[in-house]
Amino acid sequence: MIVIDHLTKAYGPKQVLQDIHLTLSPGKVYGIVGENGAGKTTLFRCIAGLETAYTGQIRSDLQPLKNHLGFLPTNPIFLPKITGKEYLTLLSIARKTPLPDFNVQNIFDLPLDEFAENYSTGMKKKLALLGILLQQNTYFILDEPFNGIDIQSNMLVTAIIHQLKKLGKTILISSHIFSTLNDTCDEIHLLREGTFTRRVLPGDFAQLNEEMKQVMVGNRLDALDLR
Amino acid sequence: MSTAGNRVAVHQIGTVNYYFKLQVRIINRRFSAFGISPLPGYLLVGFAWAMGSIYLFQQTQYAPIIYAFLALGVISRSSEHQRNEFLAGCFPAVQYRLIRLLENGILALPFAGFLAYQGYWLWSAGLIAIAELFALIRFPSSPTYVLPTPFQRYPFEFIVGFRSTYLAYFLVGLLTYQAIRVGNFNLGIFAQVLTFLLGMTYYFRPEPPYFVWIFAANPRQFLWRKVGTAVYCASWFSLPVGFILGIAFPENIAILGVAQLVGYLLLLTIIFAKYAAFPAEINLPQAFLLGLGLWFPPVLLVIIPYFYRQALQRLQTLLT
Incomplete structure (x- = not known):
């Protein structure tokens, strides 16, 4: 379980997160939706411990939280001249987990003997995801896990999230593709200007989608005067 | 200055000139990030380079080989594929070539000058020639060939x-x-x-x-x-x-x-x-x-x- 209390974060005069409260329970999948710049990534980085100058509290039943957390960033970073296999080895030894059996556990059929920096966007995402899965984490933060990946892998990632849920893991996801949240989440939180404005349960997901369309699209297209 | 004003200014001072001024600005920012003002920074780097060069040539008779090797290592970085792809996309072909020849020449000059000062005229001329040859080449930034290392289990x-x-x-x-x-x-x-x-x-x-x-x-x-x-x-x-x-x-x-x-x-x-x-x-x-x-x-x-x-x-x- 992860409990976030009164989390507030600012970059200089710019308030990015304001008084965030969230409880993440085991075996549940939580979705975060919000416009670009709403504060999703900052929230994730605060939970991960990659941002430290915040006020409020982030507690977890396993300590320290970061040692049990798999964090998939929106744009995973790869070191130059490192192969997929070496990247996965680094992630495993960093957490002192057994070295992967690359022949069996390479479920995305990635070219692990090639340099990771030469992978396509989708392959990079899959390699980074595979890395945090092989670390045997208890908590997962997946920032845009479906970005850039093909339809087959999309289905596989959805199945992985369901499996993690069955195993009692705690999962926090952000996605701009609403259908992926619809397929995986137990509840969705709407983040607007650094504050949670709504908590939506599965029965109301369709309504939330419609409302978001209204807010985001509305009559903006008219302004373009497309002909 | 407005964007339109900037465009006019860039046009006036010439594209190549502007490119090199931009390079100087980038180097100055690096010095600042390093915690030193640009002018003392240039003097310090120049002094360290001169001392290092003198020291190397005092130590071994193989100094010209090592020195040329080091110089080519520095110069070859400007031939990196992605960087050149960007430059070739930004500038017309003639200006791109001119920029590359000039920057490799500028990089090679201190090394070639020191080799000449030490009496290694042939090495000096050879270094300039290879440096200018590098200006015509794009080295792959991310080679696909994976060189095996004994450190697989010890990244990175x-x-x-x-x-x-x-x-x-x-x-x-x-x-x-x-x-x-x-x-x-x-x-x-x-x-x-x-x-x-x-x-x-x-x-x-x-x-x-x-x-x-x-x-x-x-x-x-x-x-x-x-x-x-x-x-x-x-x-x-x-x-x-x-x-x-x-x-x-x-x-x-x-x-x-x-x-x-x-x-x-x-x-x-x-x-x-x-x-x-x-x-x-x-x-x-x-x-x-x-x-x-x-x-x-x-x-x-x-x-x-x-x-x-x-x-x-x-x-x-x-x-x-």
């Missing part, structure tokens, strides 16, 4: 570093061979120390914080794991050189042992210095201390604990 510094500098290890082999062939022990020691200097370069640049954050370790455990890996990996190159030299020069085994020990201490120093500045790059005072340690190794016994304490503090926010 030596894997990345070895793949970037493997040619330098041929030079180490060549220097060791020459040292034994001509009975020059000092040259041999230089080869042994060079393996450590190469290892040190793998720790100059900080990795993204994510690659520190992933470690389930406290700062102390993290630092000593890094040290262990560095000592193990550096031994792959330094110990064989030391061993061969020990057979060839048995009367100097004690000196070889001391050089090996100092090499390990230098690795320790660079690792602690890197994380003392983390996530920023090593700054000027730290670089000065490092230089001091290289010049007079006994100082390392003071510098190492100083960097170690700073590194522990710096890592505290990412590792608990």
Whole structure:
């Protein structure tokens, strides 16, 4: 379980997160939706411990939280001249987990003997995801896990999230593709200007989608005067 | 100035001129980030380069080879594929060629000038010719060929570093061979120390914080794991050189042992210095201390604990 209390974060005069409260329970999948710049990534980085100058509290039943957390960033970073296999080895030894059996556990059929920096966007995402899965984490933060990946892998990632849920893991996801949240989440939180404005349960997901369309699209297209 | 105004200004001063002014601005910003004003920065780099060059030519008769090798290493970086693709996309073909020829010429000039000053006119002319040839070539930025390394289970510094500098290890082999062939022990020691200097370069640049954050370790455990890996990996190159030299020069085994020990201490120093500045790059005072340690190794016994304490503090926010 992860409990976030009164989390507030600012970059200089710019308030990015304001008084965030969230409880993440085991075996549940939580979705975060919000416009670009709403504060999703900052929230994730605060939970991960990659941002430290915040006020409020982030507690977890396993300590320290970061040692049990798999964090998939929106744009995973790869070191130059490192192969997929070496990247996965680094992630495993960093957490002192057994070295992967690359022949069996390479479920995305990635070219692990090639340099990771030469992978396509989708392959990079899959390699980074595979890395945090092989670390045997208890908590997962997946920032845009479906970005850039093909339809087959999309289905596989959805199945992985369901499996993690069955195993009692705690999962926090952000996605701009609403259908992926619809397929995986137990509840969705709407983040607007650094504050949670709504908590939506599965029965109301369709309504939330419609409302978001209204807010985001509305009559903006008219302004373009497309002909 | 408005965007339109900028465009007019750029047009007036000429595209090539503007490009080089931009390069100077980027270098100035790097000096500022390093904690030094640009003018003293240029003077310091110039002084360090001159001293280094003089020192090298005083030490060995193979200095022209090593010097030309180093110069081409620096110049070849401007031929990196992605960078050239960007430049070729930005500028018309003639201006692009002109920029590349000029920048490689500027980079080669100090090295060629020093070679000429030392009387190596042929080497000087050859260096300029190869530098200008490099201006016409784009080196692949991310080669697809994966050079195998013995460090697969010890990512990542030596894997990345070895793949970037493997040619330098041929030079180490060549220097060791020459040292034994001509009975020059000092040259041999230089080869042994060079393996450590190469290892040190793998720790100059900080990795993204994510690659520190992933470690389930406290700062102390993290630092000593890094040290262990560095000592193990550096031994792959330094110990064989030391061993061969020990057979060839048995009367100097004690000196070889001391050089090996100092090499390990230098690795320790660079690792602690890197994380003392983390996530920023090593700054000027730290670089000065490092230089001091290289010049007079006994100082390392003071510098190492100083960097170690700073590194522990710096890592505290990412590792608990």
